[in-house]
Amino acid sequence: MSTQKHVRQTQGTVEGSEALRMDAEKAEQIVDALNTDLAATYVLYHQLKKHHWNVEGAEFRDLHLFLDEAAEHAELFADELAERAQALGGVPHANMTTLAEASPVEAEDEDVYDIRTSLANDMEMYGDIIETLREHIELAENLGDPATAEILRENLVQVEEDAHHVEHYLEDDTLVFPEAMDAPVTTE
Secondary structure, eight states, X not given: OOOOOOOSSOTTOOOOBTTTXXXXXXXXXXXXXXXXXXXXXXXXXXXXXXXXXXXXXXXXXXXXXXXXXXXXXXXXXXXXXXXXXXXXXXXXXXXXXXXXHHOSSOOOOSSOOOHHHHHHHHHHHHHHHHHHHHHHHHHHHHTTOHHHHHHHHHHXXXXXXXXXXXXXHTSSXXXXXXXXXXXXXXXX
């Protein structure tokens, strides 16, 4: 339980920003979008870390490193989202329960799955996040906030790049486990 004596700003309130010349009404819409993206990004971050911790097999090293790097990208993006929400006079989501509830994406359960299933789950989550980011870029632009749109756009590029890498990992061309392929392996 918190021992905090004085609440400076209640979660869910948006004051706007004099310095950024953003009124509270517009800022509230943008902060809501940023908090949605923040929540989704943290869900993605934790799922990527789960897969980083649990990946096994012949491609372990490459996948282990990629998943850690992708999680780092998500963590950095989450920080940018939270800082922008605060700059606009809002309160960024920070409680794990709130983040889970506010997220438009749902993490897979606690079980450990084969890496193809895990990556397919990641790719699905990336796709949902990409669609939401595109909507929020348009929202920010329509509300006259090109700076937020730019932050989202720059990070969308990284999110799309990471999703594209996951897509490559899921392709059926591999040098690993040729016996798992449909065609018989010959050494002629």
